[in-house]
Amino acid sequence: MEEIQENIQFQLTDELIEKVEILVEDEKDKELKDLLNEFHYADIAEILDELDLDDAIYVIKLLDSETTSDILTELDEDIREKILENLSAKEIAEEVEELDTDDAADIIAELPEERQEAVISQIEDQEHKAEIQELLTYDEDTAGALMAKELVKVYETWTVAGCLRRIRGQAKEVKRVHSIYVVDKEEKLIGRLSLKDLIVAKSDQKIAEISKDNVDWVNVNDDPEDVAKVMAKYDLEAIPVVDEEQTLLGRITIDDIVDVLKEEAEKDYQLAAGLTGDVEADDSILELTRARLPWLFLGLIGGIGAFIIMEGFQKAFDTYKVLFFFTPLIAAMAGNVGVQSSAIIVQGLANDDVKGSINNRLIKEMLLAALNGIILAVFLFFFVWGWERDYQTALAISISLIAVIIVAGLIGTFIPLFLDKRGIDPAIATGPFITTSNDILGILLYFWIAKLILF
């Protein structure tokens, strides 16, 4: 029991890393192996992510390739890249040989093009090699790039007994048997079975009799996000992948989909926060600058726009200087409302939850923004009136606020819907983009309405 408890409660501690470093330093290979073999490969990968490159390579070369191949798949991408640079084509081919075709293809795809060929040519298992080569032909953003060639396939004409006998062979290559796919003699997918169905069936039954024909599948060119939606909706743990002729090509498993979902959520979150590219807290200052500076620059341009507007209104409002002191409030409200409404739309679009026409959406948002705007404006009115003892200014500011909130809400609703209709990812509309445009527009609208009221 002790070992089991350690396994699940794995915590990457400084002590552990230090222990590994000392064992590497002292070249105590046996102790090091014994220590690391206690851990799951995903945990070993976490340890290696923290080691110096030389130490990590030492450990990789020390452990069996059965373990190291799995470790490689779990490493941080930049660490993996550096380690692979230090392995020969032959060594990488040996690692790849141990992996399922999808993981193998992913690792090879990350290599510089000139090395890819060298590694592939060193793969000894010809079938494995051909399958990996096939997978490398699919576009990164397709179901084909996610699928593995490993699956258990039976022909509709087989019997249960014959089937059990034959899949013993196939199943050894497949880590987890989710469904058994039933094909006709032309290799076209026509149904599925579970191992459980096989076990509870009589041994002389024909596969065609016990197979279920309502098998879900995706096309090899489908978008990974759509595959994720289908698998999540129908609670699938694996889905077969077919081509246009319905020929069975491979299967996608839920663990890859969990990764797709996580990456997608992180991407949307980062866009909303004004970060481009896939940055992490541990990236270099230069990488982080690349991800952050463009959006900050956009904000700067917006701020300069606001400055130019305010300068333009300077003379007109010489007697109402107090108006200028409320511009940060107006900008903040316009930005917040815009982000709120765009986030709701972006999330709704992702969940296929946005029904009805764009017009209905906009009318609803207008009512909602008006309701929120009026509540906030009443509060602001009494504050300004109480502070400045000037109910006309208070009225002008409050009415402007309502208008700004309504317009900001409409823009926040419209832009993601518009982008989505144009086939552009609406998530780019949620961050600094919407804040900045709403800031400028809000301030312009504010002075314009105040002018109408006060003069």
Place this chain on the structure above:
Amino acid sequence: MEEIQENIQFQLTDELIEKVEILVEDEKDKELKDLLNEFHYADIAEILDELDLDDAIYVIKLLDSETTSDILTELDEDIREKILENLSAKEIAEEVEELDTDDAADIIAELPEERQEAVISQIEDQEHKAEIQELLTYDEDTAGALMAKELVKVYETWTVAGCLRRIRGQAKEVKRVHSIYVVDKEEKLIGRLSLKDLIVAKSDQKIAEISKDNVDWVNVNDDPEDVAKVMAKYDLEAIPVVDEEQTLLGRITIDDIVDVLKEEAEKDYQLAAGLTGDVEADDSILELTRARLPWLFLGLIGGIGAFIIMEGFQKAFDTYKVLFFFTPLIAAMAGNVGVQSSAIIVQGLANDDVKGSINNRLIKEMLLAALNGIILAVFLFFFVWGWERDYQTALAISISLIAVIIVAGLIGTFIPLFLDKRGIDPAIATGPFITTSNDILGILLYFWIAKLILF
């Protein structure tokens, strides 16, 4: 093949909904049944989400309880609530009887307390009833609330042949067999097996010989997010749940974890956008107001704070009015930088990616913000100098901008780390909270530094 194609390419169209509405209206029960039975229950749920309540209830009462029970689990929560209000305790009990214990307990938990007892007392299968009652005792935010009692369990002393014979019975109750859990005579979890292992083993082998003892598990009181992390990290499709004594209580499957991950991502995204509660685009204006107004109010208070600061500096900067026109720029930059740095930390914390001490984090962020700040400030300096022909003002504004960006970055980094250390969800720090506090602080700092430079 036709049917299969329809199944996966399901699109909820207005025509389909109308067709269903007309069939309900005309009480064409047979046609309606034939039409709906072509679809997956998750698709039927999508159709019902769009129907009037009376029509939806009509459909639910028409279809077999085997299908309707699954449909109920997939409906929108508010639609389900209304439908259940219109079913008798006996009818709900019949639905629940068809469901796995986890789904059954989820549905009962949503009922008003007085109805829960009534429904439970109508469940005929006594074992099912007792299991559901057990599940209802676990806290909503624990592994216990996610798990199902359905699993396949074998004793270490059984033989492969005996095992296969006996699990034929157990497996019928379990929709998907992921792992077979091995327990000792005290029901304590000691290992696992796959169906594949059983099939490839010799029939007279003992379970203890072929079972793997490195079984991952979670405690019944663990946080669902931690369960999700473990399952995603180790690519698990099911994980057994045990109590403090290691007694096997149930299992959690990956489909529930996919839901946990999606909900978690949506919650973080909403918090970053300034939305509380779990709102959707289709919620009522009142629900949306409840989710949005509190954060907008926070923004309003922030704006009033900015106003008070600016009024305070009014006299001092009588000759430098232009400074006031840059406050929206300063506020926007402070807000953007704060959101960027907090988002990176929040995401890093979620992925256990934030290593090293808080001090190191802050030093890194300071360097990063300084680098970004200087680049932006140089640009702003030349703009202001060119526009105002006053290099001193330009210098004051630019130097203030650098300081504001650094401080905003530090606050954005520190607050989520601080909240996390205190056991508070750091995601609340990413939205209007950080923007508003950075707005005020940024403007204050800006005037303060400008004063130092200009006077």
